[in-house]
Amino acid sequence: MPQIMIIGSGFGGLTAVKTLRKQGCRDPITLISPRPVLFYYPSLIWVPAGLRSEADLTIPLKKFFKREDVRHHEGTVMGLYPNERQVKTDNGTLAFDKLIIASGGRFIKKLPGIEHAYTPCEGYEPTKAYSDRLAALEGGTLAFGFGGNPKEPAAMRGGPIFEFLFGIDTMLRKQKRRNKFELVFFSPAPEPGKRLGVKAVKALLNEMEKYQIRTHLGHKMKGFSENAVHTEGGDIQSDLTLFMPGMTGPAWAANSGLPISEGGMIKGDAHCRVPGFEGIYVVGDSSSLPGPDWLPKQAHMADLQAVTAVKNLLAEKAGQPAEHQFKTELICIVDTLDKGMLVYRTPKRTMLMPKLRVLNWAKRFFEWHYLRTYR
Numbered sequence: 508m509p510q511i512m513i514i515g516s517g518f519g520g521l522t523a524v525k526t527l528r529k530q531g532c533r534d535p536i537t538l539i540s541p542r543p544v545l546f547y548y549p550s551l552i553w554v555p556a557g558l559r560s561e562a563d564l565t566i567p568l569k570k571f572f573k574r575e576d577v578r579h580h581e582g583t584v585m586g587l588y589p590n591e592r593q594v595k596t597d598n599g600t601l602a603f604d605k606l607i608i609a610s611g612g613r614f615i616k617k618l619p620g621i622e623h624a625y626t627p628c629e630g631y632e633p634t635k636a637y638s639d640r641l642a643a644l645e646g647g648t649l650a651f652g653f654g655g656n657p658k659e660p661a662a663m664r665g666g667p668i669f670e671f672l673f674g675i676d677t678m679l680r681k682q683k684r685r686n687k688f689e690l691v692f693f694s695p696a697p698e699p700g701k702r703l704g705v706k707a708v709k710a711l712l713n714e715m716e717k718y719q720i721r722t723h724l725g726h727k728m729k730g731f732s733e734n735a736v737h738t739e740g741g742d743i744q745s746d747l748t749l750f751m752p753g754m755t756g757p758a759w760a761a762n763s764g765l766p767i768s769e770g771g772m773i774k775g776d777a778h779c780r781v782p783g784f785e786g787i788y789v790v791g792d793s794s795s796l797p798g799p800d801w802l803p804k805q806a807h808m809a810d811l812q813a814v815t816a817v818k819n820l821l822a823e824k825a826g827q828p829a830e831h832q833f834k835t836e837l838i839c840i841v842d843t844l845d846k847g848m849l850v851y852r853t854p855k856r857t858m859l860m861p862k863l864r865v866l867n868w869a870k871r872f873f874e875w876h877y878l879r880t881y882r
């Protein structure tokens with residue numbers, strides 16, 4: 508029986524598993540990831556307020572794998588030999604017939620002094636360390652920012668930084684110590700969050716003004732030091748810096764022979780196929796796929812792409828043309844700890860819903876609903 512291999516137990520990889528089984532595929536599936544867990548990044552924003560712990564965000568997958576009849580190979584992919592149909596891991600080399608790559612992105616940590624900034628994209632530990640430092644501070648300046656990958660415009664993630672910024676503002680107000688802190692938002696982009704649409708940028712900047720959050724925009728970043736963020740437009744004094752760097756693709760892909768975009772991602776087509784390599788698909792944050800310049804690097808997009816990759820994989824296996832294309836859809840609730848603002852964008856329309864309490868509840872409900880499948 509053909510071996511289906513999936514790299515990654517994140518959003519894209521697990522949606523691929525569910526879709527394969529839902530479509531009736533009974534072929535053996537092997538999924539490779541360092542640990543049999545799903546890490547639920549979207550709720551990291553609630554760690555500073557003590558609303559989520561590591562255990563809340565790290566979902567064990569053993570039961571899910573058993574239910575779906577998936578063999579989990581505990582390992583980290585080190586290389587791929589597409590022509591030999593082999594994946595090399597730090598725990599052995601495995602053969603495959605069909606491969607779905609969903610191993611996520613890597614963050615570019617090249618700026619000098621980056622070790623002085625906390626990077627929440629790396630998961631629970633840095634976010635908790637940041638939260639503990641913030642809890643111990645009696646006052647000072649807190650800087651929040653995000654960067655990009657100049658060679659891959661879609662490879663940036665600003666949404667969660669807006670959420671940390673507004674969430675921490677709300678938390679400090681609730682703790683009655685907001686007056687002891689200055690909050691500064693910085694971005695090399697003059698219109699940060701532009702991918703969410705022009706109206707959203709305006710709304711986000713208006714919120715910052717309303718809550719006395721200083722902005723430092725449009726200046727190329729030079730680096731960080733213990734008490735400052737350095738930009739070409741001057742320094743920002745900062746006692747605590749939260750920074751989301753731009754993204755690039757998986758390190759192991761570089762020497763694999765797969766087509767790599769200028770920004771370091773694995774190239775795919777509108778059907779999530781890796782051109783020139785039959786039976787190999789790429790989805791989610793690892794991928795560089797065709798679409799508008801605001802094509803989001805989001806869990807939701809990884810899910811949509813994984814469904815498309817599976818449908819095409821099964822079509823090709825049945826000798827039919829792989830014609831399924833993924834839908835481009837940005838859905839983002841910018842949470843502020845007690846409320847949320849909704850941005851919805853497709854190539855045809857953009858919708859912005861103002862800050863409402865019900866959207867905070869919606870984000871909490873969605874987390875429960877999404878994770879229920881894996882528990």
Ligand SMILES: Cc1cc2nc3c(=O)[nH]c(=O)nc-3n(C[C@H](O)[C@H](O)[C@H](O)COP(=O)(O)OP(=O)(O)OC[C@H]3O[C@@H](n4cnc5c(N)ncnc54)[C@H](O)[C@@H]3O)c2cc1C
Pocket residue numbers: 514515516517518519520539540541542544548549550551552582583584585609610611612627628629664667757759790791792793804805806807808809840
């Ligand atoms: C703080 C934060 C908040 C976010 N909020 C939202 C949100 O509200 N909504 C939204 O839609 N998106 C959100 N995102 C983005 C979302 O988390 C990502 O877009 C999503 O995780 C991408 O899914 P993926 O499957 O491509 O990769 P991932 O979810 O990153 O999964 C990658 C998997 O591959 C594994 N892996 C990595 N390297 C290897 C290797 N070499 N070998 C084997 N396995 C490997 C990893 O362990 C992991 O299991 C947020 C991200 C962050 C950081």
